[in-house]
Amino acid sequence: MPHLPGLPTDEREFRKNTTEQYAALGRFVENFELMVNEVRECSIDLVAHDGMNRELVGIAFHHHVLSAMPLIEIFRAIGANIVGLTPVEKFNSGEDTFISSDPSESSDPDDPKLKFSAADRDAFSAIMKRIFAEYKDLSETRNALLHGTWFVGYGSLQDPNASTFYVQKYQTTKIGLRPVEGLPKSAPDLITLAQRCNDTRNWIGFLDWCLRGQEPFKDRFVHDRGDWFLVISGGHKTPLPNTPQPQSSPGQTEAGIR
Numbered sequence: 001m002p003h004l005p006g007l008p009t010d011e012r013e014f015r016k017n018t019t020e021q022y023a024a025l026g027r028f029v030e031n032f033e034l035m036v037n038e039v040r041e042c043s044i045d046l047v048a049h050d051g052m053n054r055e056l057v058g059i060a061f062h063h064h065v066l067s068a069m070p071l072i073e074i075f076r077a078i079g080a081n082i083v084g085l086t087p088v089e090k091f092n093s094g095e096d097t098f099i100s101s102d103p104s105e106s107s108d109p110d111d112p113k114l115k116f117s118a119a120d121r122d123a124f125s126a127i128m129k130r131i132f133a134e135y136k137d138l139s140e141t142r143n144a145l146l147h148g149t150w151f152v153g154y155g156s157l158q159d160p161n162a163s164t165f166y167v168q169k170y171q172t173t174k175i176g177l178r179p180v181e182g183l184p185k186s187a188p189d190l191i192t193l194a195q196r197c198n199d200t201r202n203w204i205g206f207l208d209w210c211l212r213g214q215e216p217f218k219d220r221f222v223h224d225r226g227d228w229f230l231v232i233s234g235g236h237k238t239p240l241p242n243t244p245q246p247q248s249s250p251g252q253t254e255a256g257i258r
Helices: 013-048 054-061 068-083 120-148 187-213 252-258
Strands: 088-090 095-097 149-151 164-170 171-174 176-179 221-224 227-231
Touching: 013 054, 013 068, 013 187, 054 164, 068 120, 068 164, 068 187, 120 187, 120 221, 120 227, 187 221
Parallel strands: none
Antiparallel strands: 088 095, 149 164, 171 176, 221 227
């Protein structure tokens, strides 16, 4: 960690700042991987169903090609299938029909329409949309950070004790080479990202719980004043995201330029 000559650096404050920044990066990476693992483990349990084939199902889900985004896309599809959003193919008829809302039309005890209502399906779609958006944004930020070039401890006349850092990351777009914007610049920024990962992990875990039929969607997730909330202990309601986000995120910047 270099000291630029001539800066009025406080050695103790400088080391405190840079140590906190490295620690906060580790915290973010840890919480991000915990969030991804939640998706993987929930998907395995839902597919294995009775647990007897869990290890065999895990072979596919632990393959290295299943990184963060493919895993959440698979989890979303599994959930949609479980609640009955998936079209059911009528074999030999060449027709696709959606699952009927009339339970009397099915004799299959595992038919989703016997377990989940139309309101449940609407809730799943809305909740999954929130989870997917937050997860995708965190994944794009994580990729930009881990594949960027870090400058920690590079002070300036305005910041001699290096209370902020800089991550250099560029992207190729239709208008040429552009820097990735909206990346964190301080330890508190990284801690905020870590908390967002933890919040998203909680939503994924409770959504999985509802998909298993352990509790109704309406008891765990509520729609209030145009927003969805997770209901936790004591009836406390938390939105997603639960923390303020920067005006521009890496994913939003890239999408807007390409």
